[in-house]
Amino acid sequence: MIQSGKCKVLVIMGSVRAKRHCPTLAAWIAKIGQAETDLTFELVDLTAWSLPMDDEPDIPATGLYLHPHTRKWGEKIAQADAFVFVSPQYNWGYPAVLKNAIDHCYHEWRGKPLLIVTYGGHGGGKCAAQLKQVAEGLKMRLVSIMPGLTLTREMIDGAPITPDMDFKEQRPQIQQGCSELAEMVSTS
Numbered sequence: 001m002i003q004s005g006k007c008k009v010l011v012i013m014g015s016v017r018a019k020r021h022c023p024t025l026a027a028w029i030a031k032i033g034q035a036e037t038d039l040t041f042e043l044v045d046l047t048a049w050s051l052p053m054d055d056e057p058d059i060p061a062t063g064l065y066l067h068p069h070t071r072k073w074g075e076k077i078a079q080a081d082a083f084v085f086v087s088p089q090y091n092w093g094y095p096a097v098l099k100n101a102i103d104h105c106y107h108e109w110r111g112k113p114l115l116i117v118t119y120g121g122h123g124g125g126k127c128a129a130q131l132k133q134v135a136e137g138l139k140m141r142l143v144s145i146m147p148g149l150t151l152t153r154e155m156i157d158g159a160p161i162t163p164d165m166d167f168k169e170q171r172p173q174i175q176q177g178c179s180e181l182a183e184m185v186s187t188s
């Protein structure tokens with residue numbers, strides 16, 4: 001086990017859809033991370049954060065936040081040591097709610113380690129590539145692998161997911177991703 005102290009990792013869920021799979025997958029990833037490292041993994045559900053679409057008058061890079069919700073979100077991100085984005089692929093991209101949450105701050109992300117985990121009918125590779133580009137723009141430090149979880153037709157249509165069973169083969173990749181994240185935190 002990698003010793004990284006009690007550093008905090010926010011596992012940010014990319015979906016706010018009513019019948020979403022995201023909480024199940026994010027909780028599974030957080031559980032693996034918790035077992036694999038000594039980092040503290042905390043789930044972040046964007047439905048609990050009222051972040052109206054691009055509602056700040058100044059650009060986030062100035063750090064001038066008018067609204068209390070932006071200041072609160074900025075503090076939440078600033079206090080974290082690393083992140084996991086758990087995101088579905090929507091129309092070859094990632095959900096707007098995730099981009100809006102990312103774009104509500106700027107310096108708070110900079111230099112921090114990030115693991116990207118995506119899912120979709122083909123693992124969400126196109127979504128992962130887009131998130132990678134955005135993270136590079138923010139000068140985040142990316143884990144070398146971006147695990148992708150392939151959903152079956154039934155899962156996409158709403159069948160429940162049991163990650164321990166359904167994504168057993170992907171578990172080593174998630175473990176590797178979390179371990180790398182912990183290594184990056186320990187060298188921050």
Ligand SMILES: Cc1cc2nc3c(=O)[nH]c(=O)nc-3n(C[C@H](O)[C@H](O)[C@H](O)COP(=O)(O)O)c2cc1C
Pocket residue numbers: 015016017019020021022023088089090091092093119120121122123124151155156
């Ligand atoms: C608006 C929308 C667009 C989608 N586009 C894609 C896509 O481009 N590729 C894909 O593999 N799956 C796509 N899907 C299927 C999603 O991967 C699947 O519904 C997944 O469960 C969505 O994550 P969520 O349940 O956490 O919201 C799309 C689903 C939605 C709701």
